[in-house]
Amino acid sequence: MKYEPVIGLEIHVELSTKSKMFCGCRVEFGGEPNTRTCPVCLAHPGALPVMNRQAIRYLTRIALSLDCDVPEKSIFHRKNYFYPDLPKGYQISQYDQPFAVEGILNVGVDGELHRVGIERVHQEEDTAKNIHAGESGRIAGSLYSLIDFNRSGTPLVEIVTKPEITSPQVARAFLNKLKNTLQYLDVSDCNMEEGSLRCDANVSVRPAGSTELGVKTELKNMNSFKNLEKGLTLEIERQIETIESGGRVVQQTVHFDVVNGEISPLRSKEFAHDYRYFPEPDLVPLFATAEFVDEVRVEMPELPEARAARYMETLELPAYDAEVLTSSRELADYYEEVLKHYDDAKTASNWVMGELLGYLNATGQELSDFKVKPAQLAELLTMVAEGKVNAKMGKEIFAEMCDSGKDAAGIVAARGLTQISDQSELEAHIDKAIADNPKQVDQYRAGREQVIGFFVGQVMKATGGRANPQVVNELLKQKLAG
Amino acid sequence: MNLLRLTAVEALKKMGRGELTSADLTEAYLAQIGRHDSDVFAYLKVTGESARARAAQVDAGAGDRAPLAGLPTAIKDVLCTRGVTTTCASKMLENYNPIYTATCVERLEQAGIVTLGKTNMDEFAMGSSTENSAYGPTRNPWDLERVPGGSSGGSAAAVAAGEAIWALGSDTGGSIRQPASLCGVVGLKPTYGSVSRYGLIAFASSFDQVGPITKKVKDAALLMQFLVGKDPCDSTSVDHPDKIDLPIDRDLSGVRIGVVKELAGEGNDPAVKAVFDQAVKALESAGAVISQASLPHIEYALPAYYILAPAEASANLARFDGVRYGLRAGSASDVTQMYEETRSLGFGEEVKRRIMLGTYALSSGYYDAYYGQAQKVRTLIVKDFEAAMNDVDLLLSPTSATTAFKLGERTADPLAMYLSDICTIPVNLSGLPGISIPAGLADGLPVGIQLIGKAFTENHLLQSAHSAELALGFDRVSPLIEGQD
Numbered sequence: 001m002k003y004e005p006v007i008g009l010e011i012h013v014e015l016s017t018k019s020k021m022f023c024g025c026r027v028e029f030g031g032e033p034n035t036r037t038c039p040v041c042l043a044h045p046g047a048l049p050v051m052n053r054q055a056i057r058y059l060t061r062i063a064l065s066l067d068c069d070v071p072e073k074s075i076f077h078r079k080n081y082f083y084p085d086l087p088k089g090y091q092i093s094q095y096d097q098p099f100a101v102e103g104i105l106n107v108g109v110d111g112e113l114h115r116v117g118i119e120r121v122h123q124e125e126d127t128a129k130n131i132h133a134g135e136s137g138r139i140a141g142s143l144y145s146l147i148d149f150n151r152s153g154t155p156l157v158e159i160v161t162k163p164e165i166t167s168p169q170v171a172r173a174f175l176n177k178l179k180n181t182l183q184y185l186d187v188s189d190c191n192m193e194e195g196s197l198r199c200d201a202n203v204s205v206r207p208a209g210s211t212e213l214g215v216k217t218e219l220k221n222m223n224s225f226k227n228l229e230k231g232l233t234l235e236i237e238r239q240i241e242t243i244e245s246g247g248r249v250v251q252q253t254v255h256f257d258v259v260n261g262e263i264s265p266l267r268s269k270e271f272a273h274d275y276r277y278f279p280e281p282d283l284v285p286l287f288a289t290a291e292f293v294d295e296v297r298v299e300m301p302e303l304p305e306a307r308a309a310r311y312m313e314t315l316e317l318p319a320y321d322a323e324v325l326t327s328s329r330e331l332a333d334y335y336e337e338v339l340k341h342y343d344d345a346k347t348a349s350n351w352v353m354g355e356l357l358g359y360l361n362a363t364g365q366e367l368s369d370f371k372v373k374p375a376q377l378a379e380l381l382t383m384v385a386e387g388k389v390n391a392k393m394g395k396e397i398f399a400e401m402c403d404s405g406k407d408a409a410g411i412v413a414a415r416g417l418t419q420i421s422d423q424s425e426l427e428a429h430i431d432k433a434i435a436d437n438p439k440q441v442d443q444y445r446a447g448r449e450q451v452i453g454f455f456v457g458q459v460m461k462a463t464g465g466r467a468n469p470q471v472v473n474e475l476l477k478q479k480l481a482g
Numbered sequence: 483m484n485l486l487r488l489t490a491v492e493a494l495k496k497m498g499r500g501e502l503t504s505a506d507l508t509e510a511y512l513a514q515i516g517r518h519d520s521d522v523f524a525y526l527k528v529t530g531e532s533a534r535a536r537a538a539q540v541d542a543g544a545g546d547r548a549p550l551a552g553l554p555t556a557i558k559d560v561l562c563t564r565g566v567t568t569t570c571a572s573k574m575l576e577n578y579n580p581i582y583t584a585t586c587v588e589r590l591e592q593a594g595i596v597t598l599g600k601t602n603m604d605e606f607a608m609g610s611s612t613e614n615s616a617y618g619p620t621r622n623p624w625d626l627e628r629v630p631g632g633s634s635g636g637s638a639a640a641v642a643a644g645e646a647i648w649a650l651g652s653d654t655g656g657s658i659r660q661p662a663s664l665c666g667v668v669g670l671k672p673t674y675g676s677v678s679r680y681g682l683i684a685f686a687s688s689f690d691q692v693g694p695i696t697k698k699v700k701d702a703a704l705l706m707q708f709l710v711g712k713d714p715c716d717s718t719s720v721d722h723p724d725k726i727d728l729p730i731d732r733d734l735s736g737v738r739i740g741v742v743k744e745l746a747g748e749g750n751d752p753a754v755k756a757v758f759d760q761a762v763k764a765l766e767s768a769g770a771v772i773s774q775a776s777l778p779h780i781e782y783a784l785p786a787y788y789i790l791a792p793a794e795a796s797a798n799l800a801r802f803d804g805v806r807y808g809l810r811a812g813s814a815s816d817v818t819q820m821y822e823e824t825r826s827l828g829f830g831e832e833v834k835r836r837i838m839l840g841t842y843a844l845s846s847g848y849y850d851a852y853y854g855q856a857q858k859v860r861t862l863i864v865k866d867f868e869a870a871m872n873d874v875d876l877l878l879s880p881t882s883a884t885t886a887f888k889l890g891e892r893t894a895d896p897l898a899m900y901l902s903d904i905c906t907i908p909v910n911l912s913g914l915p916g917i918s919i920p921a922g923l924a925d926g927l928p929v930g931i932q933l934i935g936k937a938f939t940e941n942h943l944l945q946s947a948h949s950a951e952l953a954l955g956f957d958r959v960s961p962l963i964e965g966q967d
Binding site for chain 1: 561562568570575578580581582584679680681682683684686687688714715716717718793794796797799800801802803805806807817818821841844845846849853
């Protein structure tokens with residue numbers, strides 16, 4: 001029998017607001033533990049939450065970018081459970097009246113467009129961080145646990161898709177597109193390693209064409225795009241094998257071991273949680289008025305599609321260039337920064353897509369760590385355009401810039417790479433080449449004009465590639481004709 | 483002159499004129515505490531040294547007096563005070579020193595009060611007799627064999643015993659008004675949202691309000707002037723729309739008062755009913771237009787309250803887990819066991835009972851039947867009050883169906899204890915302001931009456947209560963104050 005998977009994603013995004021969701025403590029990754037805390041995020045007796053307006057603006061941006069409906073009124077609930085990283089014993093979250101519902105995000109995979117429905121987008125707060133002392137870093141077998149409350153109360157947005165994702169590839173593409181969108185919105189660092197973007201996946205399989213949903217399992221904390229795709233692929237295989245061999249899929253959380261690439265049921269005494277949700281009496285309902293939503297709509301940053309369209313229209317870039325350049329906000333911002341100092345959009349695009357991305361791919365470096373600043377690249381491109389260095393040499397200089405972060409002019413000066421256009425200097429090399437190669441001179445004079453390439457090569461060799469090829473050509477023609 | 487008989491307004495006037503120093507006043511109250519608090523046990527902690535220092539400070543800056551400068555004040559131990567142990571009368575917080583001060587206390591300190599100490603209460607404000615304190619019960623200054631009411635029993639007893647010129651209490655289901663009634667003093671529960679809850683250790687967040695316990699209504703008005711106002715740290719607080727004035731001496735002419743028939747009848751102790759009926763007549767003689775009012779759903783108030791308040795409490799008290807502060811049981815080998823041992827050891831019986839009640843009411847499968855249903859009842863009660871107040875300015879009832887009961891009398895029967903608050907709980911469900919003022923004595927014990935106003939009409943409520951106070955002419959004080967004449 002043929003099976004098809006059904007996947008739904010639950011994504012948590014830490015917002016990059018200045019302060020926490022319900023108190024004034026600064027939001028920042030890492031740092032000395034327990035230095036960004038107060039009575040509210042430590043849940044001292046009598047402390048009360050106060051909503052962060054900026055977080056709600058960011059939340060609204062996300063809801064609008066996903067084309068959600070934003071009901072005028074939403075409310076907060078308490079989600080009750082005991083855990084040391086949850087100081088109040090409940091998380092302030094949203095339940096049956098979330099901030100936004102019924103959205104959509106279109107994802108392209110291999111030229112095919114997949115429409116993924118968004119069930120809900122809601123606001124909540126992050127927990128503190130447990131650090132388990134012991135070899136494994138996991139709670140089982142640890143000697144003791146420490147808690148860092150710096151993260152406690154960081155604004156967290158939960159985005160839940162409908163179970164409409166049809167393959168691990170689409171799931172990966174969805175997460176990628178969502179991350180890109182969130183970065184464009186400037187609402188989160190979306191750093192999966194640091195945990196500011198986290199993804200859980202629900203997956204089930206069913207006979208192809210069936211409309212009923214199978215029993216689902218949950219894959220938690222898929223901490224990279226690659227792992228999400230790999231983990232889902234393995235879990236889908238496991239479910240199909242289970243069914244094929246006459247077994248039944250059990251609803252449970254499964255763990256994807258990144259190191260050995262294996263799927264295993266989470267060994268846990270966890271029973272079904274009863275979170276005892278009830279309306280949070282310490283907060284008043286959240287009213288997203290039409291005026292407020294419009295205000296946020298006006299200040300929305302340009303999204304990738306719009307930016308790509310602009311590149312094609314005003315910069316006259318090909319669709320492919322526009323898509324690649326806008327594939328991350330960081331890259332597009334970089335590209336536009338280059339254009340502030342250099343005005344040949346297509347040449348700049350070629351360099352960014354070819355040389356820059358090539359270097360990042362080859363070295364595994366992130367653009368944020370990339371040493372060459374946009375203005376430096378623009379300077380190099382200007383030197384090439386002005387003929388101060390030739391294109392081939394330009395690429396070598398760029399490679400050195402990438403490694404050292406030095407300016408093009410500095411490298412050129414240090415290595416003496418400036419192009420030689422000076423006639424008298426070149427004449428010496430040309431005269432020598434003619435004198436050393438009488439046979440080729442004769443061939444040229446007999447009418448084999450292409451032999452001139454041989455002489456250009458000789459001069460280039462003698463000058464270490466610095467000779468201006470046009471000037472050399474001119475001079476050679478004159479001299480050989482003589 | 484017996485300084486313990488002075489009201490706050492009177493004392494303030496004398497200090498302003500230079501006829502009295504805060505030091506003398508503070509010493510008088512500290513001396514009374516020294517004489518009687520070993521019997522009354524109104525205070526969990528007396529901060530005598532800092533009180534004296536503060537009083538001296540106030541006296542030294544005589545030219546530029548803060549508005550409440552030098553008034554010796556008692557603070558219920560449910561309010562966080564930075565650096566001063568705040569226990570909520572629980573073992574759980576036996577040595578807990580808050581790192582911040584509650585907004586309402588801070589406002590009063592800025593206005594110049596002298597803090598005498600932290601008063602006893604039912605653990606986490608759960609109770610009606612102050613017998614649920616982990617540190618022992620407070621006794622009623624009128625009769626030491628009897629309870630002062632609760633949960634703000636320490637604050638009410640302190641004022642009644644002359645151990646504070648006034649006090650702060652908190653009221654979730656009657657915890658200011660009922661002990662005020664049983665101790666023969668004035669207690670106001672403000673409209674929900676009037677006074678910041680920041681720093682008030684939460685029992686039931688949608689009910690809790692901080693308010694004054696005073697000798698006279700005028701003092702309650704004075705204290706309220708400094709308590710109300712929006713606090714950026716409490717999202718449910720608002721700017722009080724009505725300026726609160728000190729009441730003036732006038733009668734009740736034209737004030738329309740509806741007597742709540744469901745609360746004024748045979749359910750009351752006959753001696754209490756007699757005092758109440760007498761009081762109604764006195765108010766009428768003073769010009770009040772008396773009519774009968776009805777709250778038809780009031781019989782469901784108590785059950786609804788005992789679903790909603792414990793539900794909120796079950797979450798509010800989850801933070802006491804032994805992880806960050808307060809008690810931690812030492813012998814546990816894993817975190818779940820640590821939670822269980824800490825909470826078993828740290829919480830008293832009544833607190834555990836309410837956590838269990840609330841947890842159950844919120845459980846999956848029971849939510850609609852309990853919490854959901856109770857919310858609907860709450861809405862009905864709100865509507866009852868709106869309807870009843872269509873034609874009247876105020877509602878009137880006894881504050882408590884009985885006078886102070888004996889220690890131990892109701893401890894074995896939680897339901898009997900819960901019934902102590904039958905007159906006050908509906909007011910918390912509706913969020914309205916309610917004040918208890920003494921109306922007379924029954925068998926030598928104080929009886930209070932409760933006036934209920936419309937939302938945020940504290941100014942009118944306090945003026946009317948002051949007029950009622952004049953009409954009732956109750957001028958008795960507890961034997962512990964009389965003894966100092």
